[in-house]
Amino acid sequence: MAPPDDMFGDDDYPAYTMGRAAEITGASQDFLRRLDEAKLFTPFRSAGGHRRYSRHQLRLAARAREMVDQGTALEAACRIITLEDQLQEALRENDRLQRRQQSETS
Template identity: 70%
Template sequence: MTADDSYGRLDDDDYPAYTMGRAAEMLGTTPGFLRAIGEARLITPLRSKGGHRRYSRHQLRIAARARELVDHGTPVEAACRIVILENQLEEARRTHTEHRRATGSPPPPAAA
């Protein structure tokens, strides 16, 4: 890999650039919180050659949403489930919108 290849990854939202310590610091939480949401299968960090957890910016955004819920009193397991369901709903809406565009279907009526 050349230096140019490495710099190109800085724009990659899924590149596992952050160590557990740095990720926890950025989120204002503890490594234990990151381990807990990993055990709940909300995010799965990649591992370095030495076996250390590495997190991407995308994973940190997901973790930040879970932390927000936990900070408001939601148990970690429930917060992880909520974030998973929110992501599934967002994906379903995006797929539905793409399908409507592809078939020329009119948008649904606005909610009252």
């Protein structure tokens, strides 16, 4: 496990219980379970088997709730969000590689 100082800035650290995650996202606990079933993300599990959510997962859950509230089917919302998330990651990686290439040619 990472030292406490490293966990504060870690978007992937599973810091939130299901109850707190539901409260933060404004979604029900059942909705969070359905996101897991729809494979939007897989929550971490505590030693006791309880679901734990990261800030990144909470942002995805909040986006899914927003889309479903606007009438998008859950499965479609999850697919759209997954694709948006993959695109953002690819853009970040592309940016990182371009910066590295520029620093190597400088």
